[in-house]
Amino acid sequence: GAVVSQHPSRVICKSGTSVKIECRSLDFQATTMFWYRQFPKQSLMLMATSNEGSKATYEQGVEKDKFLINHASLTLSTLTVTSAHPEDSSFYICSARGYRVRNTEAFFGQGTRLTVV
Amino acid sequence: AQTVTQSQPEMSVQEAETVTLSCTYDTSENNYYLFWYKQPPSRQMILVIRQEAYKQQNATENRFSVNFQKAAKSFSLKISDSQLGDTAMYFCAYSGAGSYQLTFGKGTKLSVIP
Secondary structure, three states, rough: OOOOEOOOOOEEEOOOOOOOEEEEEOOOEEEEEEEEOOOOOOOEEEEEEEEEOOOOEEEEOOOOOOOOEEEEEEEEEEEEEOOOOOHOOOEEEEEEEEEOOOOOEEEEEEEEEEOOO | EEEEEEOOOEEEEEEOOOEEEOOOOEEOOOOOOEEEEEEEEOOOOEEEEEOOOOOOOOOOEOEEEEEEEEEEEEEEEOOOOOOHHHOOEEEEEEEEOOOOOOEEEEOEEEEEEO
């Protein structure tokens, strides 16, 4: 099956600093990547959708200046949490779909647990 | 907007028994996809089974099968011969045929009891 690698799996940062999370499709070209946020014991909430080479589309209520998404290549998308605060602590998950894979299915990364102290 | 409802926050089943997880959804689209994802304690999202709305036949994957009732907008998951490794959160999800964005239900926490 298609593999999506997300890095880092865990990160702790100080309040006010920025953190970058990477999402890579290892064996397929990801035309679209999705970024989700999951609070403890809750479901996944879509934050934004990014298509390679174009600006991300953010869901209502998601601050685009705080959560910067870049999808510069067909295998890499990054999420940067800028000026992080404790309320940004959460589990972030990316998923990807693309060419030559079952295009009804999105493949998920392992997730990143962000803790802001 | 599409919504997905899972009305069972938690369920438990004895090992080797059968359990059914419920899911209903709301949409005005005629063509779409439905999924069940499993999220074990590792939190990796794992696709369990997928159903295309235009197919009348219910999808099956080994011990996992669905009961897809399009008119009722119901999509339940049946797990047969439950195993300890089935213990996880199970999310029902909807995707429109054009967008492929996933809308998730709130999840059902399934515990398989030895």
